[in-house]
Amino acid sequence: MANEVQVEKMTDLMAKFIAHTAKKLPDDVIAKLQELRDKEDSPMTKVIYDTMFRNQELAVQLNRPSCQDTGVLQFWVKCGTGFPLINELEALLKESVVKATFEAPLRHNSVETFDEYNTGKNVGKGTPTVWWDIVPNSDECEIYTYMAGGGCTLPGNATVLMPGEGYEGVTKFVLDRMTTYGLNACPPLLVGVGVATSVETAALLSKKALMRPIGSHNDNEKAAKMEKLLEDGINAIGLGPQGMGGKYSVMGVNIENTARHPSAIGVAVNVGCWSHRRGHIIFDKYLNVTITSHSGVEL
Amino acid sequence: MVEIKDGKKILVTPVSKEDLADISIGDIVYLSGSLTTCRDVAHRRVVEEGRQIPVDVRDNAIFHAGPIIRPLDDDKYEMVSVGPTTSMRMEKFEYEFVKETGVRVIVGKGGMKENTERACKEFGAIHCVFPAGNAVVAATEVEEIVDAKWKDLGMPETLWNCRVKEFGPLIVSIDSSGRNYFEEKKVEYNKKKDEQVELISKQVGFIK
Ligand code: SF4
Numbered sequence: 192m193a194n195e196v197q198v199e200k201m202t203d204l205m206a207k208f209i210a211h212t213a214k215k216l217p218d219d220v221i222a223k224l225q226e227l228r229d230k231e232d233s234p235m236t237k238v239i240y241d242t243m244f245r246n247q248e249l250a251v252q253l254n255r256p257s258c259q260d261t262g263v264l265q266f267w268v269k270c271g272t273g274f275p276l277i278n279e280l281e282a283l284l285k286e287s288v289v290k291a292t293f294e295a296p297l298r299h300n301s302v303e304t305f306d307e308y309n310t311g312k313n314v315g316k317g318t319p320t321v322w323w324d325i326v327p328n329s330d331e332c333e334i335y336t337y338m339a340g341g342g343c344t345l346p347g348n349a350t351v352l353m354p355g356e357g358y359e360g361v362t363k364f365v366l367d368r369m370t371t372y373g374l375n376a377c378p379p380l381l382v383g384v385g386v387a388t389s390v391e392t393a394a395l396l397s398k399k400a401l402m403r404p405i406g407s408h409n410d411n412e413k414a415a416k417m418e419k420l421l422e423d424g425i426n427a428i429g430l431g432p433q434g435m436g437g438k439y440s441v442m443g444v445n446i447e448n449t450a451r452h453p454s455a456i457g458v459a460v461n462v463g464c465w466s467h468r469r470g471h472i473i474f475d476k477y478l479n480v481t482i483t484s485h486s487g488v489e490l
Numbered sequence: 491m492v493e494i495k496d497g498k499k500i501l502v503t504p505v506s507k508e509d510l511a512d513i514s515i516g517d518i519v520y521l522s523g524s525l526t527t528c529r530d531v532a533h534r535r536v537v538e539e540g541r542q543i544p545v546d547v548r549d550n551a552i553f554h555a556g557p558i559i560r561p562l563d564d565d566k567y568e569m570v571s572v573g574p575t576t577s578m579r580m581e582k583f584e585y586e587f588v589k590e591t592g593v594r595v596i597v598g599k600g601g602m603k604e605n606t607e608r609a610c611k612e613f614g615a616i617h618c619v620f621p622a623g624n625a626v627v628a629a630t631e632v633e634e635i636v637d638a639k640w641k642d643l644g645m646p647e648t649l650w651n652c653r654v655k656e657f658g659p660l661i662v663s664i665d666s667s668g669r670n671y672f673e674e675k676k677v678e679y680n681k682k683k684d685e686q687v688e689l690i691s692k693q694v695g696f697i698k
Contacts (some may be wrong), residue, residue: 237620238518238659246624259573259625358694363687370679375600377622424686428679433621465622
């Protein structure tokens with residue numbers, strides 16, 4: 192019985208947090224957009240950034256989702272083996288999306304594949320997406336939330352390069368995507384890159400890279416150098432806000448990596464749009480919450 | 491008609507071909523008057539099925555968008571949220587669509603290509619971009635939903651005829667001389683991209 196009460200409590204807290212992330216961007220994104228806004232100087236970029244900031248203010252004021260595409264919900268959970276609701280977690284996350292969809296309101300963005308109909312609930316087979324990391328000897332649960340919009344999901348791409356193509360090949364793979372699909376994904380973008388051993392390991396890392404705060408760096412010195420090189424390089428292309436031209440194109444480039452087979456380099460790219468609706472919330476075993484992504488939230 | 495207010499260039503419907511004559515790609519304009527949401531299936535109906543569009547868009551504006559609408563009493567509606575959708579999906583219909591309907595201002599997201607360029611040039615029309623992700627700004631610039639047609643298409647695809655006030659900013663991406671902002675920009679972006687690939691490649695020779 193106590194468990195039922197707890198499940199309801201966590202479902203409710205998650206629904207409220209999800210709804211909040213639809214209306215307010217995380218602190219690091221707001222700060223970065225502010226910085227880029229100040230650094231741009233053409234009249235067009237100014238007008239676009241002004242509109243973006245006015246929109247975010249209005250969204251909070253009128254309590255509406257800031258972008259009409261509230262995406263498919265994706266969760267990356269790092270759950271302790273001792274977290275009391277580990278068994279119920281996946282089901283309650285789904286329920287929290289249904290709840291948030293009704294309360295926020297969020298757009299119905301779940302279309303069953305093959306049968307090709309919209310479920311009308313914003314959840315379906317395998318949506319929301321849940322990625323699990325099990326953490327031994329912990330009773331906490333850490334959850335990253337993400338709204339994957341259509342426009343910013345489109346540039347996603349992954350491949351396996353031959354070692355001969357090297358990191359030069361990785362560079363070209365990422366940059367090619369920026370001037371084709373990236374353009375329409377509502378820049379300034381956050382670019383996530385996965386470098387690993389195969390197509391799926393790289394792909395998952397490229398999404399996890401988008402959960403890292405803007406301005407953070409890969410622990411490996413060379414990977415961090417490559418993040419900086421790619422960031423400067425994509426900025427030099429000059430996509431500007433909305434891809435209409437400007438001095439900057441990205442909010443940052445985050446690389447995540449693993450070891451690889453000697454004969455293969457798995458590489459993937461994923462982008463987040465300017466409206467990068469990422470959240471990060473931590474539950475302790477009593478369901479006390481700590482929110483690191485957004486300041487001043489009352490759930 | 492074109493109105494200048496506080497330094498803003500405002501297109502007021504009905505818009506004539508002449509009104510668009512000195513508007514060029516990259517210009518920022520605003521729109522007051524009649525704007526109708528119109529996307530995939532509505533284009534298909536007009537172009538492929540030859541059906542008459544039930545909202546008069548001649549000399550007015552359309553918006554490639556799928557809104558979130560809240561029904562009020564007495565057949566009235568409120569615009570909760572509306573943002574542009576990728577215009578390129580309508581590209582294959584747009585020449586015929588402009589020809590059939592006489593629409594002057596097309597608003598959407600991202601660029602369009604030859605069909606739309608040709609339509610803009612031949613019939614005197616423009617394509618503009620409303621900065622995407624700003625659904626609340628756009629919704630609050632809609633004063634009233636005047637009419638709703640083809641409701642059988644469901645909320646996103648219905649023709650929502652709106653009265654808008656200083657709707658924008660709208661950045662002109664194709665002008666009535668047929669110039670295309672995104673296509674011109676893409677040449678520049680690709681050139682810079684190739685330079686950067688070369689530059690970065692010199693510094694990432696981690697496999698020795
Ligand atoms: S790319 Fe992002 S900001 Fe642009 S329309 Fe999609 S979800 Fe909204």
